[in-house]
Amino acid sequence: MTDTTTISRESPPVASQETVIRISGVKKSFGHNVVLDGFNLDLHKGENIVVLGKSGSGKSVLIKCIIGLLRPDDGEIQVFGQNVTELNHDELDQVRARVGFLFQSNALYDSMTVRENLEFPMRRHWIKLSQQEANEMVMEALDNVGLAHTVDMMPIELSGGMRKRIALARxxxxxxEIILYDEPTTGLDPITGKEISDLMVELQAKYQTSSLIISHDMKCVERTADKIAVLIEGKCHALDSFDGLKASADPVIKQFFE
Amino acid sequence: MMAFSAGTAYKADIYRNMPLTIPPKMKFFFEETGHIARFTGKFFTEGFKPRYEFQEFLRQCFLIGNKSLSLVGLTAFILGLVLTIQLRPPLLRYGVEFELPYIVADSVIREIGPVITALIFAGKIGSGIGAELGSMKVTEQIDAMEVSGTNPFKYLVVTRVLATSLMLPLLVIMSCSISLLGAYIGYNIKGQISFELFFGQIFQWLPFSAIIPSLIKTLFFGFAVGMVGCYRGYHSTKGTEGVGRAANATVVISSFLIFLIDLVAVQITDLLGFTS
Incomplete structure (x- = not known):
């Protein structure tokens, strides 16, 4: 982090010992294709962990299991101490209200304006707000990503980087308290990718969130990670800091840094 | 004898392996039928449970009805006009021209109006639903809805299927009325009849009960179009190619189902004595 324009990760928020996500022995297969084969990982409060792995190694499947979009075949996923695999729909919604999810394709609703996109989670989680309060929250979220002027635009009118920022605002x-990022810089040019990575770090410092980031963009990994979990053959192959893994002699890990 | 034994053994092998040799297309057909049945069952179980998406249902009713108004209206007008112009010469030949308003009205209300409107509806609304939901699926918008505390099946599927089931009968009432107006104008191109006499002749012979089976079958047409569109869109895969396929398959399957439902409906109405 020698670049002075980059948000520094040299003094990240101190992670507490409180575990916000505990993944224990998670297995998931699609037909004969074993994607996760006993994956274990703990995410502590205030910590940023990047899950690094090859394309198709099951990284996205892992975070979709965490948020309850996919059900693991075996194992346990505890979010805030609750096993998401055993929660009913309403209980799962309560957990989801405390967990943000940034989709790889942004998943902005095409038929809604930016304002409606941002209001949608508030309305659906039954958060009682006056229209003025809702407007203030929308503008605050857009200010955070530097796109307040786009509030009445449609997603189709925005560039790829802007859409990613709006998705982050939503x-x-x-x-x-936790944000799950699915390939946040994929499909973006290096400059926009760097801006998004910096924004993630800035927002994490501002809101003291814990993050689980799925990525194979090493620039993004270096900027955002407190620790890196390397996902190989469905298991957590290694868990260490960026520098620790970079110095590793393990040929499998070396491939990612070459 | 040896040859016979060998042949018998060969045949036994074939029968033993039969379950494994189901043609892929047939297997796909049965699997797909099972999936659609389960999807339809989910509609009935989820549709009656709270929380109800009333606002989205009203929005869909407006969009679906409003989007089809002009196309359905124009087509219905042309249909009534053309039907009258074409039926006039043969009826003149047999000297029963005075029956023209009733014959046109009977065919429009009982059969042509509902079926043609439903086919246009499948092409315009069904394909739109298939493409919209397909696009939402491949761009993870459906997953995003679920993460945002929304049951996407209720929000997207139940509302759209209810809206298509309700709006198609209303569109058919409108299209039949416009068709009859077209028929009146068509009659007056070569003949002369007053507005009161034209519609008086229709309602003198056409029982009100003729409208009821038409509207009931149209409700099923609307349900089929909505359900197929939602199913194909909701299970769309393979990116943008899948979206196109979903839209296309919706039109093809819906059109086939419209004729199939029509066939069943005509048998039932015949049995119940509604055709006379």
């Missing part, structure tokens, strides 16, 4: 609107 993720942040409920002030989540």
């Amino acid at each position: 993720t942040l609107i409920l002030k989540p």
Whole structure:
């Protein structure tokens, strides 16, 4: 982090010992294709962990299991101490209100304006707000990502980087305690990718969130990670800091840094 | 004898392996039928449970009805006009021209109006639903809805299927009325009849009960179009190619189902004595 324009990760928020996500022995297969084969990982409060792995190694499947979009075949996923695999729909919604999810494809609703996109999670989680309060929250979220002027635009009118920022604003609107990022810089040019990575770090410092980031963009990994979990053959192959893994002699890990 | 034994053994092998040799297309057909049945069952179980998406249902009713108004209206007008112009010469030949308003009205209300409107509806609304939901699926918008505390099946599927089931009968009432107006104008191109006499002749012979089976079958047409569109869109895969396929398959399957439902409906109405 020698670049002075980059948000520094040299003094990240101190992670507490409180575990916000505990993944124990998670297995998931699609037909004969074993994707996760006993994956274990703990995410502590205030910590940023990047899950690093090859394309198709099951990284996205892992975070979709955490948020309850996919059900693991075996194992346990505890979010805030609750096993998400055993929760009913309403209980799962309560957990989801505290967890933000940034989709790889942004998943902005095409038929809604930016304002409606941002209001949607608030309305659906039955958060009682006056229109003025809702407007203030929308504008605060957009200010955070520097796109207040786009509030009445449609997603189709925005560039790829702007859409990613709006998706991030929508993720942040409920002030989540955990944010799950699915390939946040994929499909973006290096400059926009760097801006998004810096924004993630800035927002994490501002809101003291914990983050689980799925990525294979090493620039993004270096900027955002407190620790890196390397996902190989469905298991957590290694868990260490960026520098620790970079110095590793393990040929499998070396491939990612070459 | 040896040859016979060998042949018998060969045949036994074939029968033993039969379950494994189901043609892929047939297997796909049965699997797909099972999935659609389960999807339809989910509609009935989820649709009656709270929380109800009333606002989204009203929005869909407006969009679906409003989007089809002009196309359905124009087509219905042309249909009534053309039907009258074409039926006039043969009826003149047999000297029963005075029956023209009733014959046109009977065919429009009982059969042509509902079926043609439903086919246009499948092409315009069904394909739109298939493409919209397909696009939402491949861009993870459906997952995003679920994460945002929304049951996407209720929000997207139940509201759209209810809206298509309700709006198609209303569109058919409108299209039949416009068709009859077209028929009146068509009659007056070569003949002369007053507005009161034209519609008086229709309602003198056409029982009100003729409208009821038409509207009931149209409700099923609307349900089929909505359900197929939602199913194909909701299970769309393979990116943008899948979206196109979903839209296309919706039109093809819906059109086939419209004729199938029509066939069943005509048998039932015949049995119940509604056709006379």
